Amino acid sequence: MRNGSSWRNVLALLGLAFGLTVGVLLAERRARVRRSTTQRTIPPIDEPLAAADPSDTPLQPRRDDSAPATPPIESIDRVHSERDSLPDVLVDPSIVVRKAAREIVLRSDGAPVARYAIISLGREPLGAKCARSDGRTPEGEYHVCAKGHRDGGEYLKISYPGESDADAALERGAISRRDHRAIITASRAMTPPPEKTALGGGLVIGTEEGGWPEGSVIVSAADIGALEAALPLGATILLEP
Secondary structure (H helix, E strand, C coil), rough: CHHHHHHHHHHHHHHHHHHHHHHHHHHHHHHHHHHHHHHHHHCCCCCCCCCCHHHCCCCCCCCCCCCCCCCCCCHHHHCCCCCCCCCCCCCCCEEEEEEECCCEEEEHHHEEEEECCCCCCCCCCCCHHHHCCCCCCCCCCEEEEEEEEEEEEEEEECCCCCHHHHHHCCCCCCCCCHHHHHHHHHHHHCCCCCCCCCCCCCCCCCHHHCCCCCCCEEEEEHHHHHHHHHHHCCCEEECCC
């Protein structure tokens, strides 16, 4: 009995030792696997990281360079007429025709109160008019020498040619003394100057339907209606480049 019990104790101890050995070996194997996996997935500190895949970057909206940029609010406002903001009473009303900006500014006592878009000028908008056939719109200070309505709609007649135009034309020999005298007389009487001289004439602020001489300032029918109502005879017209 005593020998059989001893053998059982020995076998039990051997089984326990075997189990401990197997457990230690399995633990070491798991540790090696974890170390191996870490070494494969984490790059060394002294090596640069791989570049990101462009396909993994978030999509950005494409910019269409061909699309026109949205104009500033100021430029949008300048294109459209402003007829609804006129004061009830205009003091010494006048207008400034800005050829480059393609706008007419209505002023009351020297302060701007409304703007109106210019549709077209003469075929040669740059420079001051100095001859009938130059296709230009005048530059300088003039006045409303006539106004009214005809088949082409309402209009404001510009007092071109004025005294300075007549003086310059006479000096360079473009007009006769008789024509010079007629222009000066009309200017001082604030009546329409002669239209048949070498300087041309009959220019207006009006609509396309009027068939006005080339160099006239063309606006919409609604705008010429507002301007004709606002400006009396003799009102200043300042035409700027």
